[in-house]
Every structure is written in C-alpha cells, then in structure tokens.
Amino acid sequence: MKKTIAALAGALALCGACRDSLNAPSQDQLVAGTAQPLQNLVTGVIAQDRSSVMAFSYLLYGEGEARNSLRIDPNESRFINELIAVPIDPTDFIGGSGWTAYYAEIRAVNQLIVSPTLTALSAGDQAATIGFVQTIKALEYIRLVQLHDSLGAVIQGPNAAVTDPFKTKGAVLTYVSALLDSAYTSLTAAGVSATVPFAVPGGFKSNGDYSQTANLAQFNRGLKGMVELYRGLDRQTPCAACFATAITALNTALSGVSATPSANALAAGPYYQFNASAPESFSNPLVDNHIYLTDNFVNSIKNGDARASKIAKASSASANVSGLQLTFRDPVTDPSNLSNITRLIPIVRNAAFFLTRAQAEVAIGTPASMAAATADVNAVTVGEGGNAPYALFTTAAQAQAAILYEYRYSFIYEGPYYLVAARQYGIITKAYVTQAGMPSVSSDAPHANDPLQTTLVIPQAEINARNGNVTPNP
Numbered sequence: 001m002k003k004t005i006a007a008l009a010g011a012l013a014l015c016g017a018c019r020d021s022l023n024a025p026s027q028d029q030l031v032a033g034t035a036q037p038l039q040n041l042v043t044g045v046i047a048q049d050r051s052s053v054m055a056f057s058y059l060l061y062g063e064g065e066a067r068n069s070l071r072i073d074p075n076e077s078r079f080i081n082e083l084i085a086v087p088i089d090p091t092d093f094i095g096g097s098g099w100t101a102y103y104a105e106i107r108a109v110n111q112l113i114v115s116p117t118l119t120a121l122s123a124g125d126q127a128a129t130i131g132f133v134q135t136i137k138a139l140e141y142i143r144l145v146q147l148h149d150s151l152g153a154v155i156q157g158p159n160a161a162v163t164d165p166f167k168t169k170g171a172v173l174t175y176v177s178a179l180l181d182s183a184y185t186s187l188t189a190a191g192v193s194a195t196v197p198f199a200v201p202g203g204f205k206s207n208g209d210y211s212q213t214a215n216l217a218q219f220n221r222g223l224k225g226m227v228e229l230y231r232g233l234d235r236q237t238p239c240a241a242c243f244a245t246a247i248t249a250l251n252t253a254l255s256g257v258s259a260t261p262s263a264n265a266l267a268a269g270p271y272y273q274f275n276a277s278a279p280e281s282f283s284n285p286l287v288d289n290h291i292y293l294t295d296n297f298v299n300s301i302k303n304g305d306a307r308a309s310k311i312a313k314a315s316s317a318s319a320n321v322s323g324l325q326l327t328f329r330d331p332v333t334d335p336s337n338l339s340n341i342t343r344l345i346p347i348v349r350n351a352a353f354f355l356t357r358a359q360a361e362v363a364i365g366t367p368a369s370m371a372a373a374t375a376d377v378n379a380v381t382v383g384e385g386g387n388a389p390y391a392l393f394t395t396a397a398q399a400q401a402a403i404l405y406e407y408r409y410s411f412i413y414e415g416p417y418y419l420v421a422a423r424q425y426g427i428i429t430k431a432y433v434t435q436a437g438m439p440s441v442s443s444d445a446p447h448a449n450d451p452l453q454t455t456l457v458i459p460q461a462e463i464n465a466r467n468g469n470v471t472p473n474p
Contacts, residue, residue: 052101062416072318125197131187152472170237203273222253250357269349292326296437306386322441
C-alpha cells in the first residue's frame, strides 16, 4: 500500500503509553539483553491491534448498518446521515475508517517477524511469538472482510513501498486460512505447556489464560473455523467443502468445553483492556452519551430473555438529528457508571464459535448436522439468554432465524457479527429496514431513498493510490 501508514514506529509510540509492564517475564530460553526489545515490539503489536479495533467503525458502524444502534450526536450528523440516509463519503471520517489502522497492524507484525530480536530467541520461544502475532495479523484481515465484504481488500506484501492490488474477498479469505494454519503450526510447535515469552495485558488472562500457547492454539482454530465458514458462504465463490473444514477447526477450538456450557465458558477468550489514567489515557470507547439502541432492537427481544439487561431507558432521550430520536441505551455505554470506563471488551469469545459452528452445520444440512446446529444454538440461548432451548431445527430458514437472533442479542457492541450473518442470509432488504421501530430519517417517504448500505466503502486515498482501479482480482 502506497499511502502513509504508521507501522511499527506508530505501534511503539502507542506502546510507550500502555499501562502493562514492559518487562518481559523471566524465560530460561531468552538470550541476555533481548527481553526488553521483544517486549516493546510485541506490546506495540498488541496496542496497535486494540487501537485498530476500538474505533467506531468496528464496534458501532455495523450496528448502525444493521439498524441495531446509532450514535445520535447533534454536533455530528454524519453518524446518522451517512450510515442510513445517503451513501458514505469515501473522503470523510466514516468513509476513511475501518482500513488504515488494520494495515498499520499488519505491517507491524511483518516487521516484527523479520526483526533480529526474534531470531535471538530459542526455537520454542520464536514459535510461540510467531504463532501469537500471526494470529493477530489474521484477525486484522478478518475484520477488513467483515467490514468491506465483497469489495475485497489488499493482501499486504513484504515491501511497504509497493502499491499492492485489491484482491477478491475469496482470495483474501484463502490467504488468511493459510496464515492461520501457519500460526497454528507455530503455536503447537512451541509445546502444549508453553507460555509466550513476553507479558500480555490482563485482558488476555481475565477469561482464560491466553498467554498459554495451548489456549492460543484453540483460539486460532476458532478463527480458522470462522474464515472457513465465510469462504463457504461467499456469494461470489462459495466453497461447499469449507463447511466441514470449519466444523473440524471449531471442534478443536471448543474441545474441553461442555455441550451445555456455563456463561463463563461462553465468555472465555482474550479481551481488550483499558486504562483511563495517564499516561495511557485509553478508555473504553463505547462509554458515550450519544449511543442509543433502536426501538426495533428494544422491541424484538423475547420475553424473559436475560439479555434484556442490555436494554435500559436512558435518563434522557437523544437529541433530534435529522428527525430521528431514540430513548433506550445499553447500560455499558452509560458514562455515569464509572466502571464502564475500564470495562473489558472481548476480542472474540467462545459463544461466537458456537454460533459459527452452528452456521456451518446448517449449511451442510443433513439430519445429524441440523441436530448438532440446534445443540450449538441452544448452548448460547440457554447459557446467555436463560431461554428455553429451541426445538430441533427442521429447515435451514428456521435455524438461520434463530442464529440471527442469538448473534443480535449476544454480540451487540462486540463487532459486526450480526451484520455479517444478516448479509450472508440476505435479510437486509427494504422489508427488513421498514419493520416497525427501524430508524428512518425521511418522514415523507420512509426508507424510499435509503441506499441501504451494509458495508464500509474503500477510502478515497486507496482509490487514488491505484488511479481509481480498486476492482478486486482473484
């Protein structure tokens, strides 16, 4: 990519403000004098990853496109007018988001892997480090696909001075699948009882210890299953064989987890951690008095669903922006609750892997796989919603509706999981957005002129760097 991206240097600048100790843990295999440089490099990668995903583009814009939540700020109407009323402008802050930061992270990982600091480690510690950072690198590409879908993305080559071409969604996912396999090989080569040779933020140990390579390997397999599902459901180049591959990977990811998991088991995974105090001054970005839930989201939850705790009447209604006003919020966005400022946000957790596996099982569609899908969806609806289990799914439509419901209410503000599944199942149409309680900024002809965008655009700077040619190629 030709455009300027703050890669490793930018990541290190971020790392200098992190609250986590930069002193690497004692490791027998570390060569004297290399612990601190390794810690700096990896902490920079972790910090840049958090920075890239903690923008509204990942946590909020997908919810707006899916009509679950909107940021209603009277001083910035584009959060409404560009997400649901007019096409996104590729030159402004919404059109330019969800792109550059991910490539900054990818470059940071690429530079770490060729760093002399890495080669100074033992073979086991090298493997653990490579497996860790390559798994994070794969996450960046997954997010690019989640946000941009069929628009494709760029596979960053080793030379940052080269303007790499756009690749199709299918090509990117194939690349990421292989990248995850390589990272998994490294993690398993490090040893089943190994830990990474550097300190990780506390969020990596809050819901399972993801400094352990065995747990990281399972997390890696969960991501592999997600990528294989996306390959299978790719509308341009679907891959029927990928569903079985997805299930195999997800079985590994969820090995040791009960078929009827507790809420804690569903919450297991690495988490992002925040510190509002100086010198880091990095608070949870969702703590924002302008973020509201839509009336349709509020009214569509089942009676008795425990996730209704995510819905509360706001102390005051939102401002009226372009004729739109909302009155409910998720309590985790409320600035008056000071604990929200440092509330952890999942990177990806086990509940997502259960629903991903259910999607693959439904796609296979045999009686046995439909029974397995029912069990996986029930793991989430019972474990997180406290609901009665679903009866055995007998049709794909029945199963897909249940999966969409569980994504919608378990993963609000955790990423665009519901939006991705809704695109995969083709439900975001005029019929979807004209349901009661869906926001509309046109009072005379609701939704008639709504462009109904469900992906972020390619930023103008990327278009310019390629003289307008951003047509993805295999």
